[in-house]
Amino acid sequence: MLLIPCPHCGPRSELEFHCGGEAHIARPTNPAATGDQRWAEYLFYRSNTKGVHAERWLHVHGCGRWFNVRRDTISDRFVTADQIRSAEEGS
Amino acid sequence: MQSNRLPIGGRVDRSRRLRFRFNGTVIHGFAGDTVASALLANGVSLVGRSFKYHRPRGILCHGSEEPNALLQVDRGPGRVDPNNRATITEVTEGLTVASQNHWPSLEHDIGAINDWLSPIFTAGFYYKTFMWPRALWDKVYEPLIRAAAGLGVAPKEADADRYAQRYAHCDVLIVGAGPAGLAAALAASTSGQRVILADEQAEFGGTLLHDTGSMIQGMQAAGWLVGTVAALADCRNVRLLPRTTAFGYYNHNHVALLERVTDHLADPASGLPRERLWQVRAKQVVLATGAHERPLAFADNDRPGIMLAESIRAFINRYAVVPGHRIVFATSGASAYRAAADARAAGVEVVVVDVRPVAACGPELALLRAEGVEVLTGHTVLGSTGRKRVRGLIVAPVDADGRIGIRRKLTCDAVGLSGGWTPAVHLFSQSRGKLTFDTAIDAYRPGRSVQAERSAGAANGSYELTTCLAEGWEAGLRATGRDGARSFRVSPATPTGFVAVRVLPGEGNGRAFIDFQNDVTAKDIRLAVREGFESVEHIKRYTTTGMATDQGKTSNMTALGLLSETLSRPVAQVGTTTFRPPYTPVSFGALTGAARGALFEPVRKAPLHDWAAARGAVFEPVDRWLRARYFPRPGEDMRAAVSRECRAVRSSVGILDASTLGKIEVVGPDAAEFLNRLYINGWTKLAPGRCRYGVMPKEDGYIFDDGVVARLAAERFHVTTTTGGAARVLDHMEEYLQTEWPNLKVFLTSTTEQWAVIALQGPKARQVITPLVDGIDMSAAVFPHMAVRTGRICGVPTRLFRVSFTGELGYEINLPASQAALVWDAVYAGGEPYGIEPYGTEAMHVLRAERGFIIVGQETDGTVAPDDVGLSGMIADAKPDFVGKRSLARPDLMAAGRKQLVGLLTEVPGVVLDEGAQVVENPGQPALGHVTSAYWSDACGRSIALALVAGGRARHGQVLHVTTQAGFTAVRVTEPVFFDAGAERVHG
Numbered sequence A: 001m002l003l004i005p006c007p008h009c010g011p012r013s014e015l016e017f018h019c020g021g022e023a024h025i026a027r028p029t030n031p032a033a034t035g036d037q038r039w040a041e042y043l044f045y046r047s048n049t050k051g052v053h054a055e056r057w058l059h060v061h062g063c064g065r066w067f068n069v070r071r072d073t074i075s076d077r078f079v080t081a082d083q084i085r086s087a088e089e090g091s
Numbered sequence B: 001m002q003s004n005r006l007p008i009g010g011r012v013d014r015s016r017r018l019r020f021r022f023n024g025t026v027i028h029g030f031a032g033d034t035v036a037s038a039l040l041a042n043g044v045s046l047v048g049r050s051f052k053y054h055r056p057r058g059i060l061c062h063g064s065e066e067p068n069a070l071l072q073v074d075r076g077p078g079r080v081d082p083n084n085r086a087t088i089t090e091v092t093e094g095l096t097v098a099s100q101n102h103w104p105s106l107e108h109d110i111g112a113i114n115d116w117l118s119p120i121f122t123a124g125f126y127y128k129t130f131m132w133p134r135a136l137w138d139k140v141y142e143p144l145i146r147a148a149a150g151l152g153v154a155p156k157e158a159d160a161d162r163y164a165q166r167y168a169h170c171d172v173l174i175v176g177a178g179p180a181g182l183a184a185a186l187a188a189s190t191s192g193q194r195v196i197l198a199d200e201q202a203e204f205g206g207t208l209l210h211d212t213g214s215m216i217q218g219m220q221a222a223g224w225l226v227g228t229v230a231a232l233a234d235c236r237n238v239r240l241l242p243r244t245t246a247f248g249y250y251n252h253n254h255v256a257l258l259e260r261v262t263d264h265l266a267d268p269a270s271g272l273p274r275e276r277l278w279q280v281r282a283k284q285v286v287l288a289t290g291a292h293e294r295p296l297a298f299a300d301n302d303r304p305g306i307m308l309a310e311s312i313r314a315f316i317n318r319y320a321v322v323p324g325h326r327i328v329f330a331t332s333g334a335s336a337y338r339a340a341a342d343a344r345a346a347g348v349e350v351v352v353v354d355v356r357p358v359a360a361c362g363p364e365l366a367l368l369r370a371e372g373v374e375v376l377t378g379h380t381v382l383g384s385t386g387r388k389r390v391r392g393l394i395v396a397p398v399d400a401d402g403r404i405g406i407r408r409k410l411t412c413d414a415v416g417l418s419g420g421w422t423p424a425v426h427l428f429s430q431s432r433g434k435l436t437f438d439t440a441i442d443a444y445r446p447g448r449s450v451q452a453e454r455s456a457g458a459a460n461g462s463y464e465l466t467t468c469l470a471e472g473w474e475a476g477l478r479a480t481g482r483d484g485a486r487s488f489r490v491s492p493a494t495p496t497g498f499v500a501v502r503v504l505p506g507e508g509n510g511r512a513f514i515d516f517q518n519d520v521t522a523k524d525i526r527l528a529v530r531e532g533f534e535s536v537e538h539i540k541r542y543t544t545t546g547m548a549t550d551q552g553k554t555s556n557m558t559a560l561g562l563l564s565e566t567l568s569r570p571v572a573q574v575g576t577t578t579f580r581p582p583y584t585p586v587s588f589g590a591l592t593g594a595a596r597g598a599l600f601e602p603v604r605k606a607p608l609h610d611w612a613a614a615r616g617a618v619f620e621p622v623d624r625w626l627r628a629r630y631f632p633r634p635g636e637d638m639r640a641a642v643s644r645e646c647r648a649v650r651s652s653v654g655i656l657d658a659s660t661l662g663k664i665e666v667v668g669p670d671a672a673e674f675l676n677r678l679y680i681n682g683w684t685k686l687a688p689g690r691c692r693y694g695v696m697p698k699e700d701g702y703i704f705d706d707g708v709v710a711r712l713a714a715e716r717f718h719v720t721t722t723t724g725g726a727a728r729v730l731d732h733m734e735e736y737l738q739t740e741w742p743n744l745k746v747f748l749t750s751t752t753e754q755w756a757v758i759a760l761q762g763p764k765a766r767q768v769i770t771p772l773v774d775g776i777d778m779s780a781a782v783f784p785h786m787a788v789r790t791g792r793i794c795g796v797p798t799r800l801f802r803v804s805f806t807g808e809l810g811y812e813i814n815l816p817a818s819q820a821a822l823v824w825d826a827v828y829a830g831g832e833p834y835g836i837e838p839y840g841t842e843a844m845h846v847l848r849a850e851r852g853f854i855i856v857g858q859e860t861d862g863t864v865a866p867d868d869v870g871l872s873g874m875i876a877d878a879k880p881d882f883v884g885k886r887s888l889a890r891p892d893l894m895a896a897g898r899k900q901l902v903g904l905l906t907e908v909p910g911v912v913l914d915e916g917a918q919v920v921e922n923p924g925q926p927a928l929g930h931v932t933s934a935y936w937s938d939a940c941g942r943s944i945a946l947a948l949v950a951g952g953r954a955r956h957g958q959v960l961h962v963t964t965q966a967g968f969t970a971v972r973v974t975e976p977v978f979f980d981a982g983a984e985r986v987h988g
């Protein structure tokens, strides 16, 4: 069971989390103008990284917040944990 | 009659005599005995039959790695447990144990015929024999194989015990309380950090428990042990867990421990769990798990009485039990000399047979010979004699070229084998640490660590006591972030070193067992190689070596070595199989913990559950909820009850507990915009006080959930979801709110359990409810269909929805769950003059199907888009975007021939189709789709069905065919509406 670093709560057991898959899959800003191939890539294509992988987690049984982490898929070591920043906090 | 018990010595408590039964015979022992030591004390050497050949087997080891002595333990009703190792089962007064895998008895076992048939039970026997014909796999071969497979019998009664689970955090977890683990704990304890020390045995000490000869720091080992354990027990920061096996090492230093709490107690205090599963998260882990001795492989090396040399030493020194009176120690290394010396000191006649030539032996040889013990160096063992007990060993000199000299029989009643040692690297390997093969000790040892752990002592391949202590100390210091070394004065020096011999030089006939528990012989492994297997993983599966419940703790290294020899390839290149949890078997009870019976899957009950139960409702599970399905009257079957309930709703009024609907309060300046982005519908123009049925797709365009959404105020929406969808819809909303649109000012709150919902449906609904309502104008003109009002009902605050899932005039009364019973009773009483009927989910399903309303998860399955179920008219085309919108224009979703929702009317009106049945154009042709809903409709006086059918909307009027239990039945395709096609009744 992973020990996942929630940026809001600190390290917590994997039991409290839900994995949201690969991070930084940007939703196309204008879907209507996005071609079928590009849209299909957005929906279905994932990198399936062996090594450091950016992924999203939801601390569903904790603070309820989504955040990004980078995890080495070979060793399961977490590299970083970032809050997903709101617009007010600046991006 | 403890004929083999020494008059003095050992760690057993002679003042506490205990009796237990073995195969019906009363056996006497002492407190501190294991079943194995007590059986040996009473001269019982035959304790089981082997797995495949039903060969007589005895006790091989003294610890948890025991492959042979597996017993059925009976502690009373509901407390029968198979496959317990006699070597770790502590004797309690009145315990009942029995041997396994024989019929009619242990002494006379018909299955032993397999032993004579052994030439056909070779490696891969099952694969070769039970391949053909295929038709016999399930009915003949599998039952046959299962019946013949030799382990204990699964208990038939439910487990009567309770099992606890707990989580723990610590700075340092030390696994194993032998010399290395104890030294590590001593060093770590001085840091003040939280330390857990766990050991699988009843007593801490490991090898020190039977090391009567060593001095540590000027003290006898036993004395040093007492002082050390006492010092640790005094440390408030150290938790000591005896009888606790660390069986699994998972990610991020998550280690699972199994603590056996009551099995060693004859009369445990009530309330104690039988076992406790610990899930420990440790900052640092020290693995001091010791090492396993290897037997030697020669013909008939498995007779009862043939044991491991160090185990004989343990039985003598720790339990004061001599397993035999004339013992031959056969060895390829030094450690057995100490066992032989201790046996001799206990008055046993001893001979040592050493495979090594004199030149390869160390000082242990001269020391033992000086005591007058006969040692045959440069000798091999050709076989053993005896049947249910070993009676002799056939030995012969062997020269450097393997030439065997004149044979000689050594009479004996026990044999101690030592083929060297294998570090117990199981947990290290489970932690994903890299094993490296060390030719100096002929074993894999811990290499590079992946997690925050370190190994010490024999687990690290260090067998000298002084090194074990020093390594343990250093590991304990380092685990607490400190550096330093300490040397421990130990005398005499530990005899170590051995020559790796895979199979002793012999005459090539006879079976040399490698894996005792799975009856795998040296021949089996050689045969597998001859048949072309090379990979260690394949050979393991083909021969089943190492695959038994002991996971090959005593056999794996010999099997690997033999494989390496046969393939002429270095062991390091042969590799090793993967070590997987659990280290030793774990009961299902411990893993399950409290999640049994009513707690296995907790049931959610709606606020009016008790009313429905008192009314005799039949319930059905819906997600985690139990919902009333129908309310049968005496003598009614389900169809009769459901028809009556439907009739009440259509003709007068019915009442339903709809509280399980999911509810989410969506609040904020951007609430309408937020919903715009999540539903296919538009919400901007929905006026406060109005409701709308909404459809929510996922980004792939497929329908995800649906429900009525009410706008209570400009910035406040009351969203309802399906019963099963409440949690995932909230998660979906949160995900988009947090990750895609964090700038939207919206709050989401789950209110499912706060609001009870009473659905009141039928033409008389308004008459029933109006007298109970305050502050709401109930007239049709002011409070129309799809409107929402707030006010009071029976004095209770309510959000009153005028909505309908039945097609009738109706209301859904939302009110605080705590007041649900009061209001329900009042509404029900108000409805009695109109013949009100409570109705359940089945009538609800029929009523909505008559009107063609879909149920998400029934008419949809995750591949159904809004247009497929005829809801594309609801899509707000003006919206530039919503989640899923772009996907609706994907080529696959626009393609012709997609499955579409249709109605099906059977040509024979009385035939009710099966939900899930396939729809075909003509029998024999591929399926066009399937039936999603099918009911007897009282209102239509016939059966009705909804179905998803390829190109369905273009097929209206066509006759298709549907599979039934009895063949095909003809159906006519219609619009998916069967009643009130003009949707007039809701306005009533």
Ligand SMILES: [Zn+2]
Binding pocket: A006, A007, A008, A009, A010, A059, A062, A063, A064, A065
């Ligand atoms: Zn959190």
